[in-house]
Amino acid sequence: MASKSEYVMFLRAIRQLHRVRSFYVMGVLLWTASTAWTGWQSPGSRQMWVSVILLGVFATLLLTAFVSLRHLEATTSSRPAHHAASRKVGGPRHVHA
Numbered sequence: 001m002a003s004k005s006e007y008v009m010f011l012r013a014i015r016q017l018h019r020v021r022s023f024y025v026m027g028v029l030l031w032t033a034s035t036a037w038t039g040w041q042s043p044g045s046r047q048m049w050v051s052v053i054l055l056g057v058f059a060t061l062l063l064t065a066f067v068s069l070r071h072l073e074a075t076t077s078s079r080p081a082h083h084a085a086s087r088k089v090g091g092p093r094h095v096h097a
Helices: 004-041 045-077
Strands: none
Touching: 004 045
């Protein structure tokens, strides 16, 4: 069984992946706009191809973050749930003679 500190580190990794994923989404949006603008202004130029390459890099990083996050969340859901003992009082008990 994993220690509590390992579980806390696991949750931190998931939170960090959420932050990184949003950063990569913004990067993809920025480089998509840059590629479209540069392609409109000067199609086939070096600047356009650099924008295309950076768009591909951010798209790959975003895909990797999605896959990693999905894998980690699947690992979390497969863990057995830890529930406290029920405080519900059982039904009436009969003493057999």
